[in-house]
Amino acid sequence: MPYLNVVEVESALQVVAGTHPEFTELVTLPHRTWENRVCRAVRVASDLATARPTVVLFSGVHAREWGGPDILVSFLERLTAAAAAGTGISLPGYTVSAADVERITTGLDVVVFPQANPDGRAHSMHPDGDELWRTNRRPLPVGGVDVNRNYDWLWDFRRHFDPRALARGEVSVSDVRGQDTYHGPGPFSEPETRNVAWLLDRHPTARFLADVHSFSELILHPWGDDDNQSTEPAQNFRNPAFDRRRGLLAQNGHPDARRYGEYLDPTHRRHLVEIGERVRDAVASVNGRRYTVQQGAQLYGTSGTSDDWAFARHVLDPARPVVYPYTIEFGRERPEGVAASFHPPYAEMARIIDEVVAGLLEMSLAGLDRLAAEQLP
Amino acid sequence: MARYQVTVVSGDPSRTAAEVAADVGAEVIRKMRVADGVTALATDEQIDALTAAGATVHRHRDLAEGRAERLADVGEGDRYAEALRRLAGR
Numbered sequence: 001m002p003y004l005n006v007v008e009v010e011s012a013l014q015v016v017a018g019t020h021p022e023f024t025e026l027v028t029l030p031h032r033t034w035e036n037r038v039c040r041a042v043r044v045a046s047d048l049a050t051a052r053p054t055v056v057l058f059s060g061v062h063a064r065e066w067g068g069p070d071i072l073v074s075f076l077e078r079l080t081a082a083a084a085a086g087t088g089i090s091l092p093g094y095t096v097s098a099a100d101v102e103r104i105t106t107g108l109d110v111v112v113f114p115q116a117n118p119d120g121r122a123h124s125m126h127p128d129g130d131e132l133w134r135t136n137r138r139p140l141p142v143g144g145v146d147v148n149r150n151y152d153w154l155w156d157f158r159r160h161f162d163p164r165a166l167a168r169g170e171v172s173v174s175d176v177r178g179q180d181t182y183h184g185p186g187p188f189s190e191p192e193t194r195n196v197a198w199l200l201d202r203h204p205t206a207r208f209l210a211d212v213h214s215f216s217e218l219i220l221h222p223w224g225d226d227d228n229q230s231t232e233p234a235q236n237f238r239n240p241a242f243d244r245r246r247g248l249l250a251q252n253g254h255p256d257a258r259r260y261g262e263y264l265d266p267t268h269r270r271h272l273v274e275i276g277e278r279v280r281d282a283v284a285s286v287n288g289r290r291y292t293v294q295q296g297a298q299l300y301g302t303s304g305t306s307d308d309w310a311f312a313r314h315v316l317d318p319a320r321p322v323v324y325p326y327t328i329e330f331g332r333e334r335p336e337g338v339a340a341s342f343h344p345p346y347a348e349m350a351r352i353i354d355e356v357v358a359g360l361l362e363m364s365l366a367g368l369d370r371l372a373a374e375q376l377p
Numbered sequence: 378m379a380r381y382q383v384t385v386v387s388g389d390p391s392r393t394a395a396e397v398a399a400d401v402g403a404e405v406i407r408k409m410r411v412a413d414g415v416t417a418l419a420t421d422e423q424i425d426a427l428t429a430a431g432a433t434v435h436r437h438r439d440l441a442e443g444r445a446e447r448l449a450d451v452g453e454g455d456r457y458a459e460a461l462r463r464l465a466g467r
Binding site: 002003004005007008011012014015018019066125127131132134167168169170172174178179180215216299300329333336337338339340341343345346 | 453
């Protein structure tokens, strides 16, 4: 079985939705891509008329990370097939019972958007394209934009980050056109980013989110700009008093690293880690690969990313429920080099698909448990 | 234009390898950790510019190596076409 091409990802969604119309909804995203492609998602819910707490899963943001859409299509196919048959889901080393499948489909809305950047994927997979293309395909004179630097969260990084961190290349973002991490001409300038935002706006009950990327075997949670801290609430992304101080990470040995840390409510931190560790353990049960749960900044500093933007929505507007967001970096660095790390042979990818599907199923179950805990007096 | 996976080591103690690599437009792959440097994707021209700037560049592999095999691992046509036809005929 080879990687799904761009057409096949869209077809897979139509087949799933067409096969199970009683509990799925094919959602057409409102923003066409620069190359005029239509993007779709599938919502799985036993009662389509009632909004429930929502899990939002998306992938294919970075064009060259081929396996993401394959993972989410597999997740969707397995979940819907089990729901229709009234069975559980069995993966090597990991099983979800029929009762738990029912808990997921009756207790949650699960929204799956496998291919957020189809133009980029098409270019990366084309014989005449660039296999290691990362961005979208916005045409010149602006050129490709890194969709996962285009969200409206510390987007104006030169205002928010310490110039020393930027100068030293410690923050993975750029305002130079043509760079692989170019953040675009403005926040949400890109249709791909606006489509994800639209999904969250459409589902104000969104509580859990995973943006599936590769590689590094990581489960990243907020924040991505600086080291987390839970003792100084004034040190937060909204506070202009700390502009140009962010991004000096302790791991890079800066003497001024402790001048700023991004405030993370300790309760939220605990929940983020608890859910992340359940995902990690489910992943490990399949192939023995032990992903690391850590905050995003421990990989490298970032701005304008999906997980931080989604998490910040509650901070900016406490009337919104907390979204527990993760960036999952599936797969490991391979000795054959960077291209093989992004594009492992499909036999290896099939094993990765199993492990990440297990992780996402467990995220759904952990989400249900978190919701149940919130109902306790 | 050929592009290579390289390791860049800064020749200037006041500047990081990532900074030097970005200066010449090479793509830094931060996910790949190497001691005392960074992994980057660079063209011959960028490698020459890095060397001229005093950096040490270790060229590991041409990114085109194995590309045909990897692209052969991408689906052709539409494996769901038959299922779509069946659904349309319902």
